[in-house]
Amino acid sequence: MRCATYALMTVAVSMNIAATRPPAVAGAFYTDNPERLLAEVEAFVEAPAGRKSARALVVPHAGFAYSGAVAGQAFATLDGAAVRRVILLGPSHHEGFEGGALPARNITNFGTPLGEVPLDMKAIAALRGNADFRGPADSHNPEHSLEVELPFLQVVAPGAEIVPILVGHATDLEVAQRMARALVPLLNEETIVVVSSDFTHHGTRYRWTPFDGPDLGGQLVQLGRLTAGRLADADPQGFWHQVEVSGDTVCGARPLAVLAELLARAFDGTGEVLDVTTSGHRTGSWDLSVTYAGVAFFGAWASWRDEVRPTLGEVSTAQGAQIVALARATLQSYLTHDGSVAEWYATSDATGVSRALAGAFVTLNHKGKKPIDPGRLRACMGVIEARQPLEQAVVQAAVWAAQDPRFPRLQADELDGLDVEVSILSPSHPVPGPEAIEIGTHGIILSKGRQRALFLPQVATEQGWDVETTLDHLARKAGMPTDGWRRGARFEVFTAQVFGEEQ
16 A cells, blocks of 8 residues: 555656656757757848837747748847746647646746747746636647747747747637736736737648639738738737638637737737738748738737727717628628628727627618519528627628528629618517507517517518518418417517618
8 A cells, every 4th residue: 555655656746847848840840950040040030120129929830931031020029138928829739628728737948959948937827727727738749839939039038938828729709808817917017928820821731722813922911911900900809700700710810819808908009010921922832821920019018908898879870881881891701701801890980889789680682672572682690689799799690691591501792782781789678469569660579489580670661561460470480370479479579770781
């Protein structure tokens, strides 16, 4: 029994012996020759004189031959003498999980051919108690996304301690915001945040080939600039929706979302897209291309600011037109994978009302057809409850409309022939019966058991129906008999502010 106890104690002690995480991709992503590596990195960071003292960076993590020059431009904006801690975020390419993964408890350094980079053990210990930082520690073992940044840090910020965090692909925007808030106590004038991410991965190997033509490189650079621009503007929603709607293959979208939340809530300053290029521009081959972006942020860290969400009131005609434009931009990006959503966020002046909680429906109608014409409707889907910002409801409704199960899936070449309409919904409330329903004012939700259906307020008016006729049609839509609404049904009503391109 004493032998078994001794064995267990030996294992426990050995697991806590300080260790160095060895380089996993030296000799592949970058040279494993120390002299050559130092010379290469020093050449990369010899950028033209410009602004210094960046507080946060976005840098690529491909092989140095492809992305080293872009990374060097970003790292050259650091004032190394002032950097004592680097919070280093990157994606996990090998394991799927939610939240952040910290190194194993016994790891005290990360190694490179240039030597060892010390970990900030006190900062890491502070994060270990947070449920959002309990991803698998062994995900660090084969991962390159953080490692390839270390030689740059050893040159531009020698002696700085790092807080290496891998962010799992299952991380959503809510978790990203919580992670950002947990990092705020670590931020000070001697701390920088570096996020490692490549942008669009285009080619058959990546199973993503939406673009072609003689200017493929230009298309990829334009998309990269639009997406990076949402980060430079500290726009978490714009960045997230652009990537999610378009399906853009940004491998570090999750750690970038954490950075975007940090910048929006705990930073005073500006961002600058330094450079965007692709591996295709380097190799001359477009069969397989990855986009690289460098972004730097200048200013100062601040205390966390909770968002003050506006209350949805009367939406002006101009604001309504902007919300309709968001729906169309969403459809465009969803169907063609372009940067239309990012462009909307870059130029829209409706972001105030778009942040208010609201439900919304997106309706697509064939142009030139009257409301009573058969076949006018192409799709209509939406979010009923006001549980998310209006912009999020519109984006979700537009994506759903493209997949409306009553019709064939929407195709990109149909968009020019469709008018887009957005209905912004008030909260619904129950009414005792049909007598309380006002045609032309109320939208109606009819439910009975598990059967449920909705008509927007404009449906009955456009069709010329009275209350009973409306409920007959609504009952059939819900899968009930025509008169199913007359016995045991529940009625809810709401109003809607309706905006459309036909207006």
